[in-house]
Amino acid sequence: MTGSILLADNDMASARLLQSSIAEALPGTPLFHVKDGEGAIRFLSGLALLGDHKSPPTPLILLADANLPKKNGLEVLEWIKTQESLRRLSVIVLSGAPCTLMVSRAYELGAKACLAKPGDLAGMRQLAESLKIWVDFGEILETAGKEEPPGRSRATAAGEDRLPR
Numbered sequence: 001m002t003g004s005i006l007l008a009d010n011d012m013a014s015a016r017l018l019q020s021s022i023a024e025a026l027p028g029t030p031l032f033h034v035k036d037g038e039g040a041i042r043f044l045s046g047l048a049l050l051g052d053h054k055s056p057p058t059p060l061i062l063l064a065d066a067n068l069p070k071k072n073g074l075e076v077l078e079w080i081k082t083q084e085s086l087r088r089l090s091v092i093v094l095s096g097a098p099c100t101l102m103v104s105r106a107y108e109l110g111a112k113a114c115l116a117k118p119g120d121l122a123g124m125r126q127l128a129e130s131l132k133i134w135v136d137f138g139e140i141l142e143t144a145g146k147e148e149p150p151g152r153s154r155a156t157a158a159g160e161d162r163l164p165r
Contacts, residue, residue, distance in 0.1 A: 003060030037071025
């Protein structure tokens with residue numbers, strides 16, 4: 001798997017549990033962690049620097065706690081919605097106490113899912129296992145975006161008609 005996951009969570013104990021669960025469920029999947037909404041925006045805009053001073057890759061999935069400091073999960077979603085380059089990013093909002101208003105707003109802003117944040121290792125493992133389909137789907141979309149649509153050659157994609165006369 002080549003896609004990465006960005007986890008935005010200020011609860012370090014919860015983040016560590018989820019990180020280990022993801023590493024177990026999705027071995028080899030790069031996982032990055034930020035502690036607040038501003039960190040998520042910096043990472044997604046390419047301004048964050050990794051240890052080797054390269055810009056981080058755009059992740060396939062953002063797991064964002066709804067109650068992040070500095071900018072909450074909904075504010076991060078509002079920013080993402082304005083970024084054309086992030087239109088394929090799957091955002092999953094996690095909340096310790098999801099309310100109807102927050103969930104509705106998250107979906108309006110483009111969240112793919114709003115989930116209750118698991119409070120124990122078994123719940124974190126279940127969430128990590130469910131991410132497999134999101135990672136696989138994201139990689140399919142990335143691949144599809146780089147290939148010609150089915151049934152079209154490069155010539156027809158360029159506007160040349162290849163139909164028999």
